[in-house]
Amino acid sequence: MTFSDRWQSLKRDPRIAWGAYAALALVLVTLPFLVGATAGNAWVRILASVLLYIMLALGLNIVVGFAGLLDLGYVAFYAVGAYCYALLASPHFGLHLPGWLLLPAGALVAGAFGALLGAPTLRLRGDYLAIVTLGFGEIIRIFLNNLNAPVNITNGPQGIDRIDPLQFGAFSLAQSHDLLGVAVPGLYAYYYLFLLLALAVVFVSLRLENSRIGRAWVAIREDEVAAAAMGINTRNIKLLAFAMGATFGGLSGGLFASFQGFVSPESFTLIESVMILCMVVLGGMGHIPGVVLGAVLLVVLPEALRYTGDLQSALFGRVFVDPSDLRLLLFGLALVGVMLLRPSGLWPSPIRRREFAATE
Amino acid sequence: MEALLSITGVSKHFGGVAALADVSLAIERGTIFGLIGPNGAGKTTLFNVLTGLYTPDGGEFTFDGARVADLKPHRMAARGIARTFQNIRLFANMTALENVMVGRHARTRAGVFGAIVRGRAARAEETAIAAHAHELLDYVGIAARANDLAKTLPYGDQRRLEIARALATEPKLLALDEPAAGMNATETGALRQLLEHIRADGTTILLIEHDVKLVMGLCDRVAVLDYGRKIAEGTPREVQRDPAVIEAYLGGALA
Numbered sequence: 159m160t161f162s163d164r165w166q167s168l169k170r171d172p173r174i175a176w177g178a179y180a181a182l183a184l185v186l187v188t189l190p191f192l193v194g195a196t197a198g199n200a201w202v203r204i205l206a207s208v209l210l211y212i213m214l215a216l217g218l219n220i221v222v223g224f225a226g227l228l229d230l231g232y233v234a235f236y237a238v239g240a241y242c243y244a245l246l247a248s249p250h251f252g253l254h255l256p257g258w259l260l261l262p263a264g265a266l267v268a269g270a271f272g273a274l275l276g277a278p279t280l281r282l283r284g285d286y287l288a289i290v291t292l293g294f295g296e297i298i299r300i301f302l303n304n305l306n307a308p309v310n311i312t313n314g315p316q317g318i319d320r321i322d323p324l325q326f327g328a329f330s331l332a333q334s335h336d337l338l339g340v341a342v343p344g345l346y347a348y349y350y351l352f353l354l355l356a357l358a359v360v361f362v363s364l365r366l367e368n369s370r371i372g373r374a375w376v377a378i379r380e381d382e383v384a385a386a387a388m389g390i391n392t393r394n395i396k397l398l399a400f401a402m403g404a405t406f407g408g409l410s411g412g413l414f415a416s417f418q419g420f421v422s423p424e425s426f427t428l429i430e431s432v433m434i435l436c437m438v439v440l441g442g443m444g445h446i447p448g449v450v451l452g453a454v455l456l457v458v459l460p461e462a463l464r465y466t467g468d469l470q471s472a473l474f475g476r477v478f479v480d481p482s483d484l485r486l487l488l489f490g491l492a493l494v495g496v497m498l499l500r501p502s503g504l505w506p507s508p509i510r511r512r513e514f515a516a517t518e
Numbered sequence: 519m520e521a522l523l524s525i526t527g528v529s530k531h532f533g534g535v536a537a538l539a540d541v542s543l544a545i546e547r548g549t550i551f552g553l554i555g556p557n558g559a560g561k562t563t564l565f566n567v568l569t570g571l572y573t574p575d576g577g578e579f580t581f582d583g584a585r586v587a588d589l590k591p592h593r594m595a596a597r598g599i600a601r602t603f604q605n606i607r608l609f610a611n612m613t614a615l616e617n618v619m620v621g622r623h624a625r626t627r628a629g630v631f632g633a634i635v636r637g638r639a640a641r642a643e644e645t646a647i648a649a650h651a652h653e654l655l656d657y658v659g660i661a662a663r664a665n666d667l668a669k670t671l672p673y674g675d676q677r678r679l680e681i682a683r684a685l686a687t688e689p690k691l692l693a694l695d696e697p698a699a700g701m702n703a704t705e706t707g708a709l710r711q712l713l714e715h716i717r718a719d720g721t722t723i724l725l726i727e728h729d730v731k732l733v734m735g736l737c738d739r740v741a742v743l744d745y746g747r748k749i750a751e752g753t754p755r756e757v758q759r760d761p762a763v764i765e766a767y768l769g770g771a772l773a
Contacts, residue, residue, distance in 0.1 A: 362634050369633030369640075370626055370647070373612075377620045380609035387569055387603075389595030389624025389687050398630065 186353060190346045201461075202345055206417065208457045209352035210410050213359045215437040215453040216446065217406025220363065222435065223444035224372060225399035226379025228288040230431055231275070231295020235404035237302060237426035238271050239264040239411025241312065244421045247322040250313060257324040261412045268408020269401040276400030280393055283382075295431055302423040317422025324351070324416045331416075348417055355413065359406055363446050366402070375399055376444070440496055442503030451505050460485045520583060522547045522722050523568070523599075523691055528577030530563055530746075537563040538574070539746040545691070545739075550713065550723040552737035552754070554730070556766060559743040561726045562604055565695055568724075569601045570594040582690055596624045600689035602680040604696045604726075610669035614660060614679050617668050618651035621686025654682040658712060674705045681712070685721070692716065693724040698732055710736055734758065742766065 168174055190202045214236060221229045242264035246255045275294045279287050306314030323332035323344070331351065334343045366372045374395045377385040386392050415421050433456060441452020467481040479487075496504065521544040530538040537560045545551045553561050566572040568579075570591040579586040581597055600621075609617050626647060632640035655661045658678040663671055668679060677697055684692055694713075698706045710732060717723060727733045733740060734754040741751040744766040750757050757763055 365634045365636060366630070369644070370623060370628045371630055371633050373616060373620050374623055376612060376616075377609050377623075380611055381607045383571065383591075384603065384607040384609065385620070386591035387571075387595060387601055388621050388683065389592050390620070391590075391592045402630065 187350075190349045194343075194346070199343065199345055202349060204457065204461050206345070206349045206352050208454055209349070209356040210414055210417075211434070211437065211453040211457050212356045212450050213352075213406055213410040213413075214434050215441070215449050216359050216363050217403045217410070218434050219403075219438050219444065219446070219449045220366070220375070220406070221399050221403035222438055223449065224367065224375040224379065225396060226375075227279075227396065227399060228284065228291070229400075229403070230288045230292035230428070230435065231298070232291075232403070232407060232434055233426045233428075233431040234275070234295040234298035235268040235272055235407030236411040236414070236430070237298055237423075238268040238404075239408030240415040240421045240425070241302060241318075241411075242267050242408070243412040243415040244318040244321050245312070247416070248318050249320050250318045254322055257322065257412075257416055258326055261324075261409060264412035265405045265409040268411065269405035272400040272402075272404025272407075273397045275404075276397050280396055292428065292431075295426075295428060299423050299426050302426070312423075315423060317420060317424070319420045321415050321419045321421065323419065324348075352413060352417075355409065359409075360446060360450070367446065371395070371398065379444075436493065440493070440503060442506040445503070445505060445507035448503050448505035448507070452503070455504075460489070463488065521545055522582060523724075524580045525568075526578040528564070528567060528579065529575045530560075530567055530572055531575055536746045538567065541577075541743070541746070541748050543741055543748070543751070545722060545724060547690075547722055548717065548720060549738040550717050550725055550736055552733040552740040553724060553726045553743065554728070554733055554740060554757075555743035558745075559766075560746040561743055562695060563746075564743070565601060565693055565724075565726065568594070568693060569599055592624065595687050595689075598688070598690035599693060600684035600687040600691075601693040602677070602684055602695055602697060604699070606676050606680055608668040608676055608679060608683070610667070612668060613665050614655060614668055614671060614675075614682075615648070615651050615664040617679055618654050618682050618686045619647050621654075621683040622647045622650060624687055651682075651686060654685055655679075657685070657715075658682040659708075674701055674708075677701070677709070678712070681716075685716070689721060691722045691724060693726075695726050696728060697725070698727055698729045706732055 189205060193201045193205060214232070217235075218229065218232045221227050221232070243257070243260045245251060246253045246260055247257060248254075275291070279290050282290055302312045303315055305312040306316075312318070323330060325331065329335070330344070331347045332344045334341050335347065336342070374385065374390045377388065377390060378392055378395060382392055414425075437452035437456045438449050439452075440456065441450065442448025463485045464481050466479075466484055467477050470477045470479070500506075524542075524544040526542045528538055528541045529536065541560075541564060543551075553564065555561050563572065567574045567589070570589040570593060573589055579589075581599065586594075586597070609620060612620070626643050628640045628643050632643075636644075652661065652664065655664050658681055660671070660675045660678050660682070663675060668676065671679060681692075681694070681697065697713075698709055701709060706729060713723060713725070713736060725733065725737060737754055739752065740754050740757045742749050742757055742760070742763050749762045749766060750760040752760070
């Protein structure tokens with residue numbers, strides 16, 4: 159029995175699998191307390207935004223990874239979700255609709271926008287599709303920036319502030335709560351909510367991947383003509399991919415608005431789309447664990463690099479390279495390195511050897 | 519008995535070139551219909567018209583007793599015309615099994631909701647898709663490669679996989695575009711057996727092929743295209759003796 163055989167049989171053992179899941183669950187549940195106690199609550203915020211980006215990256219993964227449609231304007235759907243929440247739950251219009259309603263509503267509106275913006279691009283592929291989606295992404299941002307006159311809808315570049323925090327009944331995520339005698343800050347409640355929703359998004363992605371719809375997406379990515387010849391309505395299935403991806407983006411957007419309490423067009427620039435795309439590509443396009451890894455790395459590493467300024471002054475007595483410059487430099491190097499050494503991503507999907515009931 | 523497929527006066531122009539000019543054909547159920555002709559005669563163009571990739575400039579098209587009006591590729595697959603491609607077009611980064619499972623798309627229903635909730639009906643359908651795909655891989659003789667990526671299969675197996683994928687759509691008419699291209703004599707012999715099996719199981723076949731021996735041995739009827747026109751049709755024996763066919767293939771000077 160070779161090592162890899164032994165590894166395979168270990169992985170198949172249900173006790174080991176459950177043990178691993180239980181350990182993972184324990185880590186995820188205690189993480190904010192561990193991180194909060196050691197690194198401070200700023201890092202718990204970063205954890206929460208890791209979870210937001212996991213949702214965004216998994217949404218984009220449906221469009222880019224599964225269906226193979228290169229979308230450079232994905233952040234537009236994030237913006238739609240965020241503004242849906244912000245406009246309807248802030249003093250801006252004086253509306254304070256409940257968050258549990260606005261989150262799914264924002265996701266649905268974003269999904270509709272996904273289909274709407276997807277429709278004119280159906281005949282395009284590759285670079286041309288990328289250029290048009292990039293344009294759509296910018297159009298949404300520019301609209302948000304300029305819809306403050308003659309009628310003030312989005313409040314323009316100033317953005318919308320004092321957005322209501324999420325509240326479920328009497329339970330507000332803005333306040334700290336007593337749990338078994340321990341004071342749990344509202345920030346942690348956001349973490350748990352994001353964790354729950356991120357797990358749901360992972361679950362939905364996994365289910366979609368191994369389904370008739372998921373296979374149709376991959377078939378379109380591999381060969382659109384052959385996919386159509388096999389009876390796949392390529393138009394509808396591509397629109398479905400745009401809509402599903404945008405739905406996840408809209409959900410994350412709503413969460414972002416409630417979490418930050420403030421949104422402005424500046425949060426939804428092209429570079430944001432590029433970052434989310436990098437998470438998907440760097441992690442491993444179409445492979446869900448890889449995409450999650452990509453999101454974790456690309457949120458955590460830049461934050462960690464902020465500390466290099468302190469490190470430099472401690473070592474050399476002064477700062478040689480501005481940490482923010484260093485981030486861009488290392489990010490560029492990392493991208494070049496991955497493209498050269500691991501062109502299919504850090505954690506690409508292995509050749510799947512699934513066993514179906516029929517062969518057993 | 520009414521023909522499975524009949525086309526009347528179908529034309530297709532690309533700019534000034536008439537790829538198909540006034541072509542009429544009728545294919546009887548349960549037969550193998552051969553379509554031959556020199557390179558550029560319009561064979562693949564005719565295929566693309568039949569499977570909805572091209573819209574014809576004119577002509578009538580009846581399939582399985584109904585006029586065909588909207589020629590969308592996925593609609594044609596749903597109607598019961600499945601095809602393979604001259605230059606193999608498999609889903610390269612999917613396994614052989616998944617390729618065939620994609621072929622079940624038009625005959626199954628599960629949508630996003632079914633995929634996420636995976637209720638009893640969706641699970642049963644998914645199991646049936648996998649079982650059917652396994653059967654078809656076995657039928658074309660590549661069951662052992664079920665979990666290999668399509669791009670890693672040897673050439674002959676890729677041709678077989680394309681046929682299995684097309685059969686997964688439960689076609690009434692299976693249209694094969696040069697299935698024996700690039701095959702050696704042994705592989706061609708095995709392919710011939712497979713096609714005879716398919717015909718015996720009741721699926722009508724439309725076959726484009728350059729291998730004259732295969733066409734003459736296998737087909738019930740043969741039509742010959744040249745410069746977009748049908749120049750002959752009949753049993754293989756009749757077509758072989760037709761002076762117009764000999765002229766098209768060998769040139770006027772020799773005829």
